[in-house]
Amino acid sequence: MPKIAIILSSTRTGRAGANVAQWVLEQARRRGDADYELVDLAEADLPQIDEPLPPAMGRYTHPYTQQWAATVAAFDGYVIVTPEYNHSFPGALKNALDRVYAEWNNKAAGLVSYGVDGGVRAAEALRPVLGAPQIADVSATVTLNLRTDFADFGASFTPGEHQGPALTQMLDQLLTWTEALAPTHNTQAAVTA
Template sequence: MPNIAIILASARPGCAGAAVAHWVLTQAEKRTDATFDLIDLAEVDLPQIDEAMPPALGRYTDPHTQQWADIIADFDGYVIVTPEYNHSFPGVLKNALDRVYAEWNNKAVGLVSYGVDGGVRAVEALRLVLKRPSARRRVGTGHLEHAHRLRRLVHPRRTSRFRPDHHA
């Protein structure tokens, strides 16, 4: 059975992303044809890339890089839950994507974005990063529209109360 990681791509304390990622996990767990695990990049806490060799060579020397490689290699696909920061996706996600190489290859990736205009620019930027020749070329995307309603739906101190609007 496929094992899918749902990756929360924000390390910002109290972010709405935790509620969005848990909602995605809850929806995903209704399926019986795969297993799902949540990875919170704030908890992974990877330092900036500090390997001497390029990740494409696969010669990881730092324990935190090897541990990250083992985590990513265990999954058959990923759903990345990302906010839009400054018309792109967060640096913590770029660091996580760039730290290892072969472990991401030939695996499906889905994107869920939120933020201003539903986070569409974060998805646009991620699609470019994820379309390298060795990655799967089909990237499923979805975003939460009506971002102006997100502020009303998610109180900063009660992020577990997130409920997306149902709309066409």
């Protein structure tokens, strides 16, 4: 069964994303078609990139980078839960994506964004960034609006009825791409090992 990480990219205190990621995790696990696991960037606690060599070389010197590489490599695909900050995604997510390289290669990702306008600009800003480490993002996206899917500007999360089918569509696409890419990323992992 494929292993899918649900990456919670906000590290802010009181973040709305924790409830969003939990909702995604609960809905995904009900499907029974993959092993879904939450990966919280606040718990990963990655400092700004401080490796002496470029990540593409795969020679990580710091224990936290080595741990992050092992975490990323353990999954076959990803659901990235991201807020929109200033028309983009959080710096903690960019740092996590940039820190390792081959571990992301030839895997698929689905996006769940949230913000005043559903976080759509964060999702769109993220798509070209995902291409650099060879992550294939699926087209179906879940966009959660702070005005309609949350109360008290993010304090309480109650997704609209249409969000469940949107999540199902995104997860369907993600699993299709994850399964299609599995032989490729397994071959790549064997080559870089």
